[in-house]
Amino acid sequence: MATILVVDDEMGIRELLSEILSDEGHAVEVAENAQHARDYRLRQAPDLVLLDIWMPDTDGVSLLKEWGAQGLLTMPVIMMSGHATIDTAVEATKIGALNFLEKPIALQKLLKAVEQGLARGSAAAPVAGAVAVKAPVPANATTVAAAVALPVLAADAVATSTAATQAASISFDIPLRDARDAFERAYFEYHLARENGSMTRVAEKTGLERTHLYRKLKQLGVDLSKNKGE
Known part of the structure; x- marks a missing residue:
């Protein structure tokens, strides 16, 4: 930060x-x-x-x-x-x-x-004249990197799984407008979960202006509070 x-x-x-x-x-x-x-x-x-x-x-x-x-x-x-x-x-x-x-x-x-x-x-952060000292690479560097990456991969997997479940649960026996709203709700909740609630990144990924995105989420009844990152 x-x-x-x-x-x-x-x-x-x-x-x-x-x-x-x-x-x-x-x-x-x-x-x-x-x-x-x-x-x-x-x-x-x-x-x-x-x-x-x-x-x-x-x-x-x-x-x-x-x-x-x-x-x-x-x-x-x-x-x-x-x-x-x-x-x-x-x-x-x-x-x-x-x-x-x-x-x-x-x-x-x-x-x-x-x-x-x-x-x-x-x-430009290092002070002029300072000598950069390379830290030794631990033998288990690959394991450490994998451990750091796991939470990110897990979060993506959860977001994908949740979106897939929601999309699969959409009934074909409802009016097209309702089905479209249900799909869009699942679509935006997927991106919100994946981007940890960052409206800027969701707007970028979905190709919408932030103001339009806010209006759309409000229209669909998407709960932003549960997706907002700490």
């Missing part, structure tokens, strides 16, 4: 990004302006920052320059804007921004950018 700081003066954007990233298992902190972001960065360094360019007090590019000048730009930063020009995006990248996302932000682009940013941050 990573700690991601979302800096944006629009409450709707902060709430949406927080919901999506929390759904992915990340810890999300928010700042409504540059000053709040400064204060947070002085207390700790997040694993990733999503930084809006246009803000009322200090714009994101200026804040990026400040962090760079103060030696605080130690984490990947992804810039966001709905009005920035190509020159602005290029300038931010030259200063040290890892990526640039144009609003409205597409879900797939957001998740891909976050994944790449966290991967870049992890790769």
Whole structure:
């Protein structure tokens, strides 16, 4: 789990990004302006920052320059804007921004950018000059790996078995609409169980927008609470 700081003066954007990233298992902190972001960065360094360019007090590019000048730009930063020009995006990248996302932000682009940013941050984590020491590989490494993989395989097996049982129990003697609803219910419950209740991943796997997915699940009477991961 990573700690991601979302800096944006629009409450709707902060709430949406927080919901999506929390759904992915990340810890999300928010700042409504540059000053709040400064204060947070002085207390700790997040694993990733999503930084809006246009803000009322200090714009994101200026804040990026400040962090760079103060030696605080130690984490990947992804810039966001709905009005920035190509020159602005290029300038931010030259200063040290890892990526640039144009609003409205597409879900797939957001998740891909976050994944790449966290991967870049992890790769840069070792302190300069430190010597990497390879840990010895235990003789039973294969057994350990298999033991770790078993719960995941078991969860998939349970989800598949449950879905198959539900699908097989659908009666052919009911109206087509009822049969279709029963199948769709089993279909979505299968994906919810397999993705541990992550609405973002279920939306991705089923090809539906999150808002449409929520409405569909509510219409079908799917209980989301029992599928939500801890």
